[in-house]
Amino acid sequence: MEWCLKQPKIELHAHLNGSARDSTLLELARGLGERGVVDFATIESVIRKNDRSLVECFKLFDLIRILTTDHAAITRITREVIEDFASENVVYLELRTTPKKNEAIGMSKRSYIQAVLDGLRSVDAVDVDFIPSNVNKANSKKTLSINDNGVTKTKIFVRLLLSIDRQETGEAAMETVKLALEMKDLGVVGIDLSGNPAVGEWDTFLPALNFARAHELPIVLHCGELPDRLEEVQEMLNFYPQRIGHAIFLDDEQWRLLKLSKIPVEICLTSNVHTGCVTTIDDHHFIDLYKSKHPLLCAPTILGCSRPAFLANIILHPQHSVLEGKKCLRWERLQLTTYLQMKE
Ligand code: 5GP
Numbered sequence: 001m002e003w004c005l006k007q008p009k010i011e012l013h014a015h016l017n018g019s020a021r022d023s024t025l026l027e028l029a030r031g032l033g034e035r036g037v038v039d040f041a042t043i044e045s046v047i048r049k050n051d052r053s054l055v056e057c058f059k060l061f062d063l064i065r066i067l068t069t070d071h072a073a074i075t076r077i078t079r080e081v082i083e084d085f086a087s088e089n090v091v092y093l094e095l096r097t098t099p100k101k102n103e104a105i106g107m108s109k110r111s112y113i114q115a116v117l118d119g120l121r122s123v124d125a126v127d128v129d130f131i132p133s134n135v136n137k138a139n140s141k142k143t144l145s146i147n148d149n150g151v152t153k154t155k156i157f158v159r160l161l162l163s164i165d166r167q168e169t170g171e172a173a174m175e176t177v178k179l180a181l182e183m184k185d186l187g188v189v190g191i192d193l194s195g196n197p198a199v200g201e202w203d204t205f206l207p208a209l210n211f212a213r214a215h216e217l218p219i220v221l222h223c224g225e226l227p228d229r230l231e232e233v234q235e236m237l238n239f240y241p242q243r244i245g246h247a248i249f250l251d252d253e254q255w256r257l258l259k260l261s262k263i264p265v266e267i268c269l270t271s272n273v274h275t276g277c278v279t280t281i282d283d284h285h286f287i288d289l290y291k292s293k294h295p296l297l298c299a300p301t302i303l304g305c306s307r308p309a310f311l312a313n314i315i316l317h318p319q320h321s322v323l324e325g326k327k328c329l330r331w332e333r334l335q336l337t338t339y340l341q342m343k344e
Pocket residue numbers: 015016017018061062096097098099163165193194195196197222225271310
């Protein structure tokens with residue numbers, strides 16, 4: 001486990017509010033509880049629960065949204081999430097988050113993302129590189145690479161994906177895509193479609209997704225998280241996104257098409273088991289995809305990483321080009337190979 005923690009890693013499937021520290025969520029809930037905005041005891045019991053079904057996860061996300069949708073909380077959570085990933089030696093992090101509006105406190109989608117960027121700038125413990133190298137970095141906080149004790153700071157590269165939540169309207173999704181395009185120079189590298197898979201129809205967001213594609217913004221789709229959405233899975237595969245997340249429930253023909261397409265899959269091993277979408281790690285589809293040499297972004301949580309389900313999807317895309325530390329790729333292959341050997 002210690003060896004695992006020490007290895008440089010790439011994390012490509014992290015949801016900002018899904019990665020917030022429990023202690024921070026509880027502190028925020030306590031504050032809101034004291035002001036009578038939320039019932040602290042209810043929130044505490046939900047946050048402290050370990051294994052949650054997919055339905056319960058999305059109930060939790062709705063609660064988290066109440067707790068975190070203010071600028072200061074978003075800035076704080078971003079800073080802590082970066083510190084946590086860096087402490088596990090993640091060297092490249094793609095952090096995704098849904099820009100949210102909260103008119104009561106003057107929050108717009110833009111100011112939400114500004115709060116995230118403030119969080120990136122406020123990290124002091126490590127050196128955060130979030131402005132792409134082809135951009136004038138005057139915009140970013142000048143980070144010192146040496147700390148007060150004369151020790152070189154660890155560096156973490158961070159890029160952002162803006163998420164469209166399936167609860168949103170098509171117009172709201174378009175606003176998110178336009179914001180992402182405006183913020184390319186601030187490290188926004190793509191669009192994600194996520195949110196409760198039981199809610200809404202994915203084609204509500206097609207105009208926004210097509211607009212993103214027309215402007216060369218890469219797209220990641222959460223796909224196949226429920227058994228009764230095969231038609232949607234088919235349409236998503238036909239859409240041919242840059243990556244898909246989860247890919248649990250596909251029919252035989254769709255598995256064949258997926259493998260043919262070589263669309264990289266973000267595998268979320270422990271998440272899928274904790275939420276009950278996959279019975280055990282041994283039944284997980286990653287083994288078949290791995291043996292088929294399908295491009296995978298996969299989680300080393302298989303080796304017993306203790307972080308909760310949504311927090312530790314440390315993953316690999318063999319053709320990933322942004323990454324500078326090539327060692328990560330070798331490490332990930334090693335992890336998967338080790339796992340397969342352990343099974344044999
Ligand atoms: P946020 O976008 O607020 O920073 O991160 C939390 C959000 O990410 C959740 O409200 C939900 O929309 C999305 N999310 C987190 N985990 C999952 C997942 O496993 N599946 C899907 N479809 N969405 C997720």
